[in-house]
Amino acid sequence: MTADRLAAEESAGGSIVDVALTVNGRSAPVRVEARRTLSDVLREDVGLTGTHLGCEHGVCGACTVLIDGQPARSCLLLAAQVDGAEITTIEGLAEPDGTLHPIQQAMMQAHGFQCAFCAPGFLMSAVALLADNPQPTRSEIREELAGNLCRCTGYQSIVDGVEIAVRRMNGDSSGGSS
């Protein structure tokens, strides 16, 4: 089936490329259309559907992943552009034994999301924020997460969740009560 797809692409004048990705620490080589975005490769070729696609033109932030540790919109990149890169997706946040990342635990505690379609993007953006700035203020959190859209919550519970994660990751094991 993939072979048929790639043959059709070639007859339509599109290039086929070999892309060597490392996704969540595992090697994931793929042969895909050059026009295929990283988000589609992650979901359709690598089989990791945790990365969500909302707008597919860089507005909603749902598809945010880490590329060599830096946050990026996977819908605004061709997979071919990141040949050789290390990608971290939402599936890579928890420990191998299933222990959730502190930001995931904090979001549960804060009831951060409702439908959670936007959750993968918010979580990856929050992980990137806390890597750059381990103790952001509430306004810094709001500003950094402005690149992600949520249509359920009004954002307060999401910002609350990040604040809980900040406290936990800075040594307050109670994580606060908000």
Next chain:
Amino acid sequence: MKPAPFTYHRPETLDDALDLLATHGDDAKVLAGGQSLIPLMALRMGRPGHVVDIGRIAGLDSITVGADGDVTIGALVRHEQTRTSTDVATHAPLIATAMPWVAHRAIRSRGTVLGSIAHGDPAAEMPAVVLATEPTLIARSSSGVREIAAADFFHGYLDTALRADEILTEVRFPAWSPNAVGAVVEVARRHGDYALVGMAAMLTVDGDTISSAALAYFGAASTAIRVPDAEQALVGATVSADTFDAAAAIVSAELSPPPDIHASAAYRRHLAGVLTVRGLSAATAEIGADA
């Protein structure tokens, strides 16, 4: 929302990239960070037959400070790289001031400064910073190199002086004068979105007298645009609220911003005036004058 098929090229050298552009001309697009090009292609507003990905070409990702204090930025320098660069903060501070306004972290980490300039979006920050600071733009093709003055670079909506066979490889910002001050301010519906209107201001100030002024607006015309009459009203005047109000009145009277779904022309004209006062006040806040 998927790009149409194209032939993908990933040259390893600048010469190879320029040869590809010489061959494919108008049917080719240069891909650097892709943060403008990929969405345009996904929306099928652009449908190039050839995409030349310059992302693996060595030597284009540096920020270099010259002996005179000029700053040269290469074609693969990402927005985030300039936001965190001490050289940029010291020697080209207006770029550093603009960066927090540019899109979101996840876009700044991939998008390039020169890509934003070459794309020429009228609502983006960097074209206005270019107009205000007047760098030299260096374009290369397989037939040679040419230097383009900032004032000659932006021709119209997403239209610049670059030819289809050229790559904007470097932009050289002149040394920042010890007497220079600047600011970038904007109003957007959401922080990081394209501005409804914004402005970049650069002044030189002797004591509390303005000796030169550059006011460049974005989101206010089909390209980034300066308002020379308002600049002339500032030169020779003292740093004061009255001075800034007078300049703002000229700006609001002279700009004819296009209306769209987000804001009317009248509102944008009003914002341009408000932002003129805000930008000039921010630029001169540390001079000690109570503007």
